[in-house]
Amino acid sequence: MTTPHPLGEFLLARRARLQPGEVGLPVGTGLRRTQGLRREELAALAGLSIQYYTRLEQGRETNPGGAVLDRIAAALRLNDEEHAHLYALANHAAERVPAPDVRADREVRPGIAALLERVRPWPAYLLTRTGDILAINPEALALFPGLADWEPERRNTIRYLFLHPAARELFVDWERAALGTTAELHALLAADPQVSDLVALVDELKAGSPEFVAPWNRYDVGHRRADQERYRHPLLGDITLAFEVLWLEGGQRITIHQPPDPDDDRGRRALRALSRSVAESHPAASG
Structure with a gap:
């Protein structure tokens, strides 16, 4: 606990x-x-x-x-x-602040769902503050190998990083991603250190992933609003993608991945190839 x-x-x-x-x-x-x-x-x-x-x-x-x-x-x-x-x-x-409203906002507004579709082939998804995936476009689902094998209610980006075996192969610098993710969790817990869903997620990771404990105990603090990540993807090979995090009311946030350089033809071609793969494997997802 x-x-x-x-x-x-x-x-x-x-x-x-x-x-x-x-x-x-x-x-x-x-x-x-x-x-x-x-x-x-x-x-x-x-x-x-x-x-x-x-x-x-x-x-x-x-x-x-x-x-x-x-x-x-x-x-x-x-x-x-x-x-x-x-x-x-x-x-x-010191109980100097009122308890925040921590009711999970799990509604996916139609406009947000439409946005995730419009930005394709850029991978994009909508998360709760705890990293639960509320909505995800096909390219984002394909970007994280094995995520689609989990039931929708289990899909969570933090859980994936620490508990899915494919994550260690996907993230080239897994340790860096782990430090950034635990720093985000610490920052979120500052809003209410005893909020039940965050506490439950941390306890699940402590119990299920020995590799979670070391970065968690470092106690870095910070929100990831924009960064780059290097992937070793089974379809795309080695690729670097930038991501932007857009925070919404109620703790929801949208993450959009894109090539880090507007002139990066290789990145654009790779994401178009990912989109074609999605269309071939799941025609209904091609729009």
């Missing part, structure tokens, strides 16, 4: 990633029993007492003020998105 103290979990994970030399502290000699900085070292960098900082990590202090959070963020070398994540966790710990 997920931790009952999300703020403390975040502080512990990020403290473990810092080494004394990175923050201007003497490295010393001999073997350090603590991974990363010791609590007293981080507390000193943040200008806090060791007793107070320890209570924060252990979940016994739940109402840190903004000045305290800013000093901790500076000591942990957090970027802007991670800094905001720290505030979100602290606000929930």
Whole structure:
């Protein structure tokens, strides 16, 4: 199960990633029993007492003020998105924010369905905030080998990455994709660390994928809004596609894949070949 103290979990994970030399502290000699900085070292960098900082990590202090959070963020070398994540966790710990509306919005609006069809042969799909696939065009379904073999209610891009054996062959840099995906999950959980569907997905991945645990425990934080991914596809061979993520109300998001360069003839030809393959295999999907 997920931790009952999300703020403390975040502080512990990020403290473990810092080494004394990175923050201007003497490295010393001999073997350090603590991974990363010791609590007293981080507390000193943040200008806090060791007793107070320890209570924060252990979940016994739940109402840190903004000045305290800013000093901790500076000591942990957090970027802007991670800094905001720290505030979100602290606000929930202190119950300073109302519980968000986390009802799953699973409606596929007709206009969105039409958009997924119009952008073909660019692969595109509509996701819930947890990565459940609500709608997907044929090219996107063909882009991820084996996804079509799963029942529609099981189709989820995060589950596919960590639990489908084909994913390790498809993603050329699988470790990078795993880090980006776990960072997204951490960012989503900041809205409500105890929201049931996200907690259930994280627990499923912890139980089903040993390879999920290491990137999850790094505790990177961030939303993937635009990036590129390299694939080793059984039909297309090695291909790089850019993707854009369009966030909608209710936590839904559309992801559209396309060649990274408008003048990339090879990418366009590859996606047209993917579309022809879909049409030949499933004539009804060709429109």
